[in-house]
Amino acid sequence: MTARYLEDFTVGQRFGSGRLRMDTEQITTFAFAFDPQPFHLDEAAARRSIFGGLTASGWHTAAVTMRLLVETELKPAGGLIGAGLDECRWPRPVRPGDELRVECEVIEVRPSKSRPAQGLIKLRTTTLNQHDEAVLVYVVNMVVQRRSEAGEALRHLTEDRPFGKVVLAGDAQRPLSLQKPNLRTTKAGP
């Protein structure tokens, strides 16, 4: 699938991602850098916390959601560029061993009034665990190029990605290293 321009999006379109497994090392590595609180860092301290066990930072879940979204067939021309979220909630914590996937649906498509080469799509994005329970839900406003010369100039950006796709859960035995990623190319799920 090549990149999609604003004209290629319609309300009701749905996109699904592959899966990514969260393990303890990923969770604590992310938390150490960005959210160093006991319930994200230490199993014993986490058991005494409101969560009753180790959980991923909500921002880690959000970051992994982005990783999964990049690999979907959504592929807006010019890339996935979020202007903001209308709402965002974390209805349930993510725990070691959880396998996450993302489903999203286009809920609005409109041209920009001020920038004729652009438009906006509104996307409801749900991150689910292996029990199909939502762990993150947000509505994001994304900037998308219109099918025009201006848009065309940016087209190559989404077509020459140098990296492979998301690791499916079955292959994700190694922790996600942020230094030397061991991401293998694989097919995205439904």
Next chain:
Amino acid sequence: MTARYLEDFTVGQRFGSGRLRMDTEQITTFAFAFDPQPFHLDEAAARRSIFGGLTASGWHTAAVTMRLLVETELKPAGGLIGAGLDECRWPRPVRPGDELRVECEVIEVRPSKSRPAQGLIKLRTTTLNQHDEAVLVYVVNMVVQRRSEAGEALRHLTEDRPFGKVVLAGDAQRPLSLQKPNLRTTKAGP
């Protein structure tokens, strides 16, 4: 400062963080793992993009914002636990060399109707660059313990953090390594 319970928060309270400098290695390392798009990974490709140069993933900015928030004097009892965001926008991109800091203000304080040991505070959080321009603004709903036995049991969680404070910009010459953090203890700024 020890942990703050719901009763310790009032509308209008403001908290400020230290500063963290974003460099190219941090930006591309985060992007490689979580947001592998050309404008976050490669300077030449980024120059041809809508951003005109390398920018940090918006989720990286959000993660760094969390890191800075953890180190403020906000320190809710039980930890910083966000239930969700009412709104969130990235008004301006973050570029290599930018120094980020966070300002936040309590805009609502209320007890939980369903959980007597808890309450919620609403916090408007603004992440600013070195030119005092907003790069991320969100309103977050945080779960906070009430001053009660239930809350007291969680108190130690915010008081025995094993790690130091955020690196001030002047010390942040080394890239933020997610494997072996070189975070030095330092005083948080205003």
